[in-house]
Amino acid sequence: MPNTHSIFGIGSISKTFAVLLLAKAAIENKVKLDDDVRKYLDGEYPNLEYQGQPVKLFHLISHVSRLRMWLSGLAEKPGYTYLYLKMEKLVLL
Numbered sequence: 001m002p003n004t005h006s007i008f009g010i011g012s013i014s015k016t017f018a019v020l021l022l023a024k025a026a027i028e029n030k031v032k033l034d035d036d037v038r039k040y041l042d043g044e045y046p047n048l049e050y051q052g053q054p055v056k057l058f059h060l061i062s063h064v065s066r067l068r069m070w071l072s073g074l075a076e077k078p079g080y081t082y083l084y085l086k087m088e089k090l091v092l093l
Contacts, residue, residue, distance in 0.1 A: 019061045026057075033058040 002008075025031045031040070036054035038045050048055045 022057060022061055031057060033061070
């Protein structure tokens with residue numbers, strides 16, 4: 001039976017809070033949703049791009065960060081059923 005010391009998993013609720021904070025910052029003109037994410041990071045991150053295009057804030061809040069979902073070669077490993085599909089087919093789903 002749950003009590004005052006029970007711990008509950010909150011799932012992906014932190015994503016909702018992060019999006020709300022980013023939306024507030026955009027409304028207050030502190031950020032622009034089409035900004036390159038590297039603008040807000042210290043250091044160089046050449047890997048934060050896809051096909052020569054930068055990952056932008058709106059990619060992160062729409063859950064399409066443009067970062068690869070898996071490492072090359074992983075699709076051949078048993079147990080990763082969805083990885084057997086080609087990206088073109090996943091997009092159609």
